[in-house]
Amino acid sequence: MTVEEVKALVRNVPDFPIKGIQFKDITTILDNPDGLRWLRDEIVLRYKDLGITKVVGIESRGFIIAPAVAMEMGVGFVPIRKPNKLPAETVSVTYQKEYGEDTIQIHKDALSPDDVVLIHDDILATGGSMAAAIDLVRKLGVRKVYVNCAIELLGLHGREYLQGKAEDIYCLMALEVDE
């Protein structure tokens, strides 16, 4: 599939979850077998020779593709979750959202200083959640952090917000926020 064909599969849902937000729904890529495979394969192609040792997914839509990528690359998958979901000892990062704040957690023993980590999420918007995820994995002293999202929403400056925080930021598709 071409990137344009996959982009065309993204469904725009106006006013979800609140009025004024145009939600980019990727379930319409996921239910297409070629689209689903394309997402996995494009990420693997980009990162397979970079010495990645762990793929980290951000709850919840980052959990869909990240494990498939990890399996294909022959490395483990590590979840970043909302508070009080992970059973063993965790480390946390709390960050500011548009309304209030949010906390994310990772198992303390999930990564080690030798790890080269790829963090994946479905969408890069303002970059707030990805920045927090980078801070979280860095708390475990990893060697390198790469960042990947399926979709980058243009005009929200997420890429600028993450500048200097990771080795590299790579998104498979760029979409206008109101496109």
Ligand code: AMP
């Ligand atoms: P941000 O922290 O602003 O970069 O937001 C990224 C997170 O919010 C991702 O986990 C996305 O799943 C979700 N998100 C933000 N904006 C949208 C949108 N317009 N459509 C779908 N998901 C979004």
